[in-house]
Amino acid sequence: MDIEQFRKAGYQAIDRICDYFYSLEKRPVASQVQPGYLREALPDSAPEQGEEWDTIADDYQKLILPGITHWQHPSFFAYFPTASTFEGLLGDLYASSTSNPGFNWNSSPACTELEAVVMDWSAKLFGLGDHFLNSSEIGGGVIQTTASDSALVAIVAARSAYTKKHPGVKHEDLIIYTTTQTHSLGTKAALVLGLQCRALQVKAEDEFGLRGDTLKQAIEEDTKQGKHPFVIIATIGTTSSGAIDRLNEIGEVVKGSSLWVHVDAAWAGVTLSCPEFRDIAQLDYINKYGDSLCVNFHKWGLVNFDASAFWVRDRKLLTDALDITPEYLRTKHGDAGTVIDYRNWHLALGRRFRSLKIWFVLRSFGQEGFRNYIRKSVALNNYFVSLVKQSPSFSFVTKPSFALTVFRLTPQLHEGSKISPTQESLNDLNREFHNRTLTRPEILLTQTVIDGVFCIRFAVGAERTTKEHIDKAWALIQEEAEVALGIWAKKAVSVPN
Numbered sequence: 105m106d107i108e109q110f111r112k113a114g115y116q117a118i119d120r121i122c123d124y125f126y127s128l129e130k131r132p133v134a135s136q137v138q139p140g141y142l143r144e145a146l147p148d149s150a151p152e153q154g155e156e157w158d159t160i161a162d163d164y165q166k167l168i169l170p171g172i173t174h175w176q177h178p179s180f181f182a183y184f185p186t187a188s189t190f191e192g193l194l195g196d197l198y199a200s201s202t203s204n205p206g207f208n209w210n211s212s213p214a215c216t217e218l219e220a221v222v223m224d225w226s227a228k229l230f231g232l233g234d235h236f237l238n239s240s241e242i243g244g245g246v247i248q249t250t251a252s253d254s255a256l257v258a259i260v261a262a263r264s265a266y267t268k269k270h271p272g273v274k275h276e277d278l279i280i281y282t283t284t285q286t287h288s289l290g291t292k293a294a295l296v297l298g299l300q301c302r303a304l305q306v307k308a309e310d311e312f313g314l315r316g317d318t319l320k321q322a323i324e325e326d327t328k329q330g331k332h333p334f335v336i337i338a339t340i341g342t343t344s345s346g347a348i349d350r351l352n353e354i355g356e357v358v359k360g361s362s363l364w365v366h367v368d369a370a371w372a373g374v375t376l377s378c379p380e381f382r383d384i385a386q387l388d389y390i391n392k393y394g395d396s397l398c399v400n401f402h403k404w405g406l407v408n409f410d411a412s413a414f415w416v417r418d419r420k421l422l423t424d425a426l427d428i429t430p431e432y433l434r435t436k437h438g439d440a441g442t443v444i445d446y447r448n449w450h451l452a453l454g455r456r457f458r459s460l461k462i463w464f465v466l467r468s469f470g471q472e473g474f475r476n477y478i479r480k481s482v483a484l485n486n487y488f489v490s491l492v493k494q495s496p497s498f499s500f501v502t503k504p505s506f507a508l509t510v511f512r513l514t515p516q517l518h519e520g521s522k523i524s525p526t527q528e529s530l531n532d533l534n535r536e537f538h539n540r541t542l543t544r545p546e547i548l549l550t551q552t553v554i555d556g557v558f559c560i561r562f563a564v565g566a567e568r569t570t571k572e573h574i575d576k577a578w579a580l581i582q583e584e585a586e587v588a589l590g591i592w593a594k595k596a597v598s599v600p601n
């Protein structure tokens with residue numbers, strides 16, 4: 105493809121992407137294809153001779169789009185939102201056009217400098233303390249690929265800092281602390297690093313947030329056994345239910361110890377942009393006790409996948425753990441320490457120019473536009489919460505969190521009813537109900553299990569979702585609930601307890 109052919113193909117691609125967005129609402133939210141559909145449709149090996157671009161471009165429409173689940177669909181309420189904005193998309197396009205690995209300042213000064221600036225902009229947007237700013241030259245921010253990479257990097261830095269302070273500690277005695285509600289990234293990091301991981305118990309009565317007492321007791325138990333807990337992953341807004349660990353209590357327990365506090369706010373961290381959510385999201389305690397923090401822009405933060413913002417209180421602890429500088433990567437500025445060499449802040453050498461899309465988004469929306477978008481999502485979720493509250497057939501499993509509601513069907517039984525549903529039976533009912541919603545192409549909801557309770561998650565955040573989509577979703581939910589309840593009641597009557 106030459107430059108003029110690219111110009112033409114590029115115009116066509118943008119046209120088709122616009123058409124895609126216009127047609128989004130008419131598409132089934134979840135892809136309807138069967139496993140293996142694409143292998144059947146594609147040849148066994150790449151073509152020997154190059155093909156015409158038009159054929160290739162048409163095959164994207166014909167073969168790929170049907171296999172896409174439309175996370176940008178306004179009735180996508182599954183998992184968590186994944187941002188997509190045209191500003192972000194254009195950022196990726198420009199970044200691709202220079203295809204630059206930007207691993208150190210010299211390899212392309214703009215890649216490093218823009219990242220350092222937009223991470224400071226973002227830190228200020230979220231109200232982070234000055235110590236997290238790159239301009240502080242003590243802490244700083246870097247864009248990682250995902251929250252999982254952010255956690256892994258934090259744990260590597262924590263381990264290095266801990267073993268330097270406690271020489272002679274055996275690798276096998278080190279422990280990572282998570283909770284039973286922490287994202288699997290904690291266990292994954294433990295697997296990758298060959299370390300032990302202990303999931304601390306959280307309770308329903310504490311809204312599944314970790315308490316200081318539980319942490320304190322675990323530290324005492326493990327220390328007694330010669331173990332060394334060196335990092336705790338505290339979550340602000342768990343994936344399952346949006347639970348929030350009590351950072352104030354955790355901070356009090358770890359104060360003065362060398363336990364590293366990594367705050368995983370991958371999904372909910374963007375709410376820190378709004379002053380009214382900062383107390384719930386524990387901003388003061390993040391600033392006071394957090395050694396590192398992760399907020400994904402690519403979830404609910406208007407920036408296309410991938411862009412995981414990661415801050416550390418002390419950048420030296422990060423680079424001490426990750427700095428390897430072979431001769432061929434040495435530079436005058438790097439040696440003098442006058443520039444950031446981001447290759448020492450993450451796992452890979454090369455890195456995508458992700459700051460460009462964050463820069464585009466923050467400029468085009470402004471801080472106010474960003475906050476308004478977060479507020480809109482929370483308001484829509486609050487509206488959904490009000491609908492659930494009014495219905496006698498549903499109840500909340502956990503307290504609604506920001507733009508996430510976890511609920512389930514709990515049928516009202518009239519007095520004297522022979523049915524006294526067991527947990528298992530209620531789980532069956534909710535599984536049936538959820539399976540029924542999965543047969544409806546106009547919506548997508550996902551499930552979770554909390555403390556043995558099967559429940560449904562309703563996550564708001566797609567940019568195009570409006571009140572009408574919530575109303576439509578609620579109508580569908582009620583419809584399927586009624587059918588599921590009918591089936592369940594019949595079964596329950598025929599098999600009395």
Ligand SMILES: *Cc1c(COP(=O)(O)O)cnc(C)c1O
Nearest residue numbers: 250251252287341342343370371
């Ligand atoms: C989604 C999520 C993750 C994982 O995010 P990735 O960026 O895909 O690794 C981790 N933690 C929380 C709280 C999440 O919501």
